Amino acid sequence: MAPTLYQPVEDLETPALLVDIDAMERNIEEYAAVADENDVTLRSHIKTHKNAELAALEDEMTDGGGICCQTLGEVETMARNGIDDIYLSYQVVGERKLDRFCWLSQKVEKLATTVDSAATIDLLQDAAQAHEITADVILEVDVGLHRTGVAPGPEAVALAERIDEAANLSFDGILAYESHVKAEAETESEFDELCWEAMELGEDVVDDIEAAGIPVDEVKVGGTATSRYSGKHPVVTEINPGMYPFNDVGELELRPWEVSKDDCAATIVTTVISVPDDDRLVVDGGSKTFSLDKPQMPVPKNRDDIEYANASEEHGWIDTSNSDESFAVGDRLEFIVPHVCTTINLHDLIIGVRDDQVEELWEVQARGKVR
Amino acid sequence: MAPTLYQPVEDLETPALLVDIDAMERNIEEYAAVADENDVTLRSHIKTHKNAELAALEDEMTDGGGICCQTLGEVETMARNGIDDIYLSYQVVGERKLDRFCWLSQKVEKLATTVDSAATIDLLQDAAQAHEITADVILEVDVGLHRTGVAPGPEAVALAERIDEAANLSFDGILAYESHVKAEAETESEFDELCWEAMELGEDVVDDIEAAGIPVDEVKVGGTATSRYSGKHPVVTEINPGMYPFNDVGELELRPWEVSKDDCAATIVTTVISVPDDDRLVVDGGSKTFSLDKPQMPVPKNRDDIEYANASEEHGWIDTSNSDESFAVGDRLEFIVPHVCTTINLHDLIIGVRDDQVEELWEVQARGKVR
Known part of the structure; x- marks a missing residue:
């Protein structure tokens, strides 16, 4: 269902493009x-x-x-x-x-x-x-x-x-x-x-x-x-x-002296749809969710024990071989977007978030307006 | 302006996503x-x-x-x-x-x-x-x-x-x-x-x-x-x-024994916006027009003397160093799309073409529907 104002982020259907307003x-x-x-x-x-x-x-x-x-x-x-x-x-x-x-x-x-x-x-x-x-x-x-x-x-x-x-x-x-x-x-x-x-x-x-x-x-x-x-x-x-x-993963890698993960306001929250083995899980965000026009891959927002390894259009392969955590279908994982300009252009809506609630809904009005 | 049925392809504003219906x-x-x-x-x-x-x-x-x-x-x-x-x-x-x-x-x-x-x-x-x-x-x-x-x-x-x-x-x-x-x-x-x-x-x-x-x-x-x-x-x-x-450039490279350029029905027609020197021109199609989620670059449709060398969001750098032709601002160049699934997802409209005229207009209805 469409996101609504004051909705808790944890209730949003995924994949969803979030912006941390603060x-x-x-x-x-x-x-x-x-x-x-x-x-x-x-x-x-x-x-x-x-x-x-x-x-x-x-x-x-x-x-x-x-x-x-x-x-x-x-x-x-x-x-x-x-x-x-x-x-x-x-x-x-x-x-x-x-x-x-x-x-x-x-x-x-x-x-x-x-x-x-x-x-x-x-x-x-x-x-x-x-x-x-x-x-x-x-x-x-x-x-x-x-x-x-x-x-x-x-x-x-x-x-x-x-x-x-x-x-x-x-x-x-x-x-x-x-x-x-x-x-x-x-x-x-x-x-x-x-x-x-x-x-x-x-x-x-x-x-x-x-x-x-x-x-x-x-x-x-x-x-x-x-x-x-x-x-x-x-x-x-x-x-x-x-x-x-x-900011985005590109900026994070380019200027680490100025840009930290906390400065990356645009993220995508995804859901684990499959955990085939201990070293791998799959989330519902691939190359139609994260633009992959640059070499960078999505980077996990609040953790560094897992790695976004590969993508197809609606699948993200996550390497969990270095994590001690057990993951389950339905878990949610948040990633910083690799290239924010082309990623926003893939979405209808930017969901503005503050204190874990939806505070703003910004339509990507000029999406796809290449002419 | 929005494309209309029976419009000659040469009159379409660019960049435009075409499909050769035949x-x-x-x-x-x-x-x-x-x-x-x-x-x-x-x-x-x-x-x-x-x-x-x-x-x-x-x-x-x-x-x-x-x-x-x-x-x-x-x-x-x-x-x-x-x-x-x-x-x-x-x-x-x-x-x-x-x-x-x-x-x-x-x-x-x-x-x-x-x-x-x-x-x-x-x-x-x-x-x-x-x-x-x-x-x-x-x-x-x-x-x-x-x-x-x-x-x-x-x-x-x-x-x-x-x-x-x-x-x-x-x-x-x-x-x-x-x-x-x-x-x-x-x-x-x-x-x-x-x-x-x-x-x-x-x-x-x-x-x-x-x-x-x-x-x-x-x-x-x-x-x-x-x-x-x-x-x-x-x-x-x-x-x-x-x-x-x-088909697309990915399929063309993967199975040359089955897929030729003529089998690639999805192309993008672009316009030259700048000819800075004899070795380079720039067209109005970049990574928001051609999805670049795979290693392939756009490939010229009806010629092999020029090469799509690099992209930013709205610019395509074309290497013309091997071409004998003189290019001018306003010239139109057509490219086979590198990855058709993610490229169509960037556009509002697929323009169906037959005999150099617009015959069908297909809205990309489920564009961006990642949820």
Whole structure:
């Protein structure tokens, strides 16, 4: 049956996606303090939870920096639920999508989008002209991830000039997403050093564009792991983390000096459905419950004597060979999610829990909104 | 905008999950013929597509063998959409779920479930008694996967007797899921040999249970890769494949002698959003569009000069270093999905395509129904 408010957690049918509200609030407060200390705006990325109430809560708890979305479908969902300051950190490509973007930008107080090529600039200019709007534009610059983004140097300046000259576009600044550092840094000082290096590249781009007579108001950076480091650089104006209210096994493994199990607010409670032998049991949470798009596996929340060893779609194989406990069909086991963004996207509902009771029910409103 | 019938595929917003209806129908016909040849019932597993219309189509095209579900939520979705012969190949654990199961079993003509322990048998008997029903029960036997299932031998016989003696349970037979063969076999003859070995174990269990005076009506086996081999064994009465109408990169790599790119009916059409340099482009399909729970990556549908190299949530990095073609923002690229079951579960809609036009729109009705 559907979960209800005030229901004891122990009565919930499983598998169920829980968020520990106390831990989530502590995490949001921590990042608000980091942003404050670094004198940058915190604009939360809602691709992680895809829910407008949580987006509004983050916005409120982090001094109203607005929110960030990754798809136009997410923007629509947030806009129709009352969020009025949105940055789409993604290129809008395709005639229908450009139409949708232009329409949406008239529906909210502030909506900016992202370009990284002459093609994306020209297509956006044409659409904005046809819709008689001025579109706010951020230029994505590649500071090391080598995904999207224009390389620093003359080409970046040329694109900034192209935006500046476009009659229906307003150049707001740059996005310098530094997520490559996650693959390269292993210690706190390496995070610090590599994020600073990436921001030095960003600063060069800003200097070049401003030397061409175009002011760069915004320098936006990601993400939960890196932005608390890159945000220290004076060129940065805004950080866009998404996972920080929740954390996950990926963050736990990446930054053990900052993230403990207690900081991981998003878990899934499962039920043992089979105990075939002393070394193995099976729970009702597999790859349709925990997203396994990263190498990490679910990690038990309050214990370390068992290991989530393997998954099929609705089965989780648990290795109990190192445990002294006897397990029975019906026992419940709770696991920290491996990758919180893609895991929440598998569920209809995030169940907010405090003092072992359901306190909030957040629908994953923009679930599956990949268009 | 939402896809509509008769829309040209080239006008669809991306990323979009397509199914080539001609290929899908050929695949279903092929498995119907395999089942026919082996004189087994084909009961399709709907966990792959989670849609009642496709379930009904498979049932009709494969001589009405009924369908198979993996969660109670899937059973509910299928039952309320008119499917009346369902086998739940999963253990029902928890008081509320047992209540739901018993209620559902009165709503459809035939509903069987799965047990593999004294605990699951006793709990089901108690619930069936309380609801004054007789529950149809399949005993899961571990023939090599080492996931759920009782080991062959005296314990399996003891559980069959326990079911037989339970006043409100009816013993229908065994499930002998042989999916371990996928990890062990590399050639057609190895599939043949290892599936046969697994079925010999299954036959031993049948002999033992029948020697105890309990008839074993059903011997059910999985899955798309193995059941065309295991189904040859005379002990098998029913095969339960799920992926066979669609195939995917996993099946393509596993059984190249049977599955070609043309047999892969499920694809995702994406749009190029960025072409940062000659060796790389980025499309609008990442890990929230293609499930990456297995090692396989998406494979280009109609070409082999480019490679899907890496993914983030909404970005696919494409390596174009071996291609002579020049790509531009706005180009469309189509990819075969790596794992079709978990990928469909990421989408709201399966877009059925014939002759480059949208012919069917199938809602993923039981999406996310993990409970």
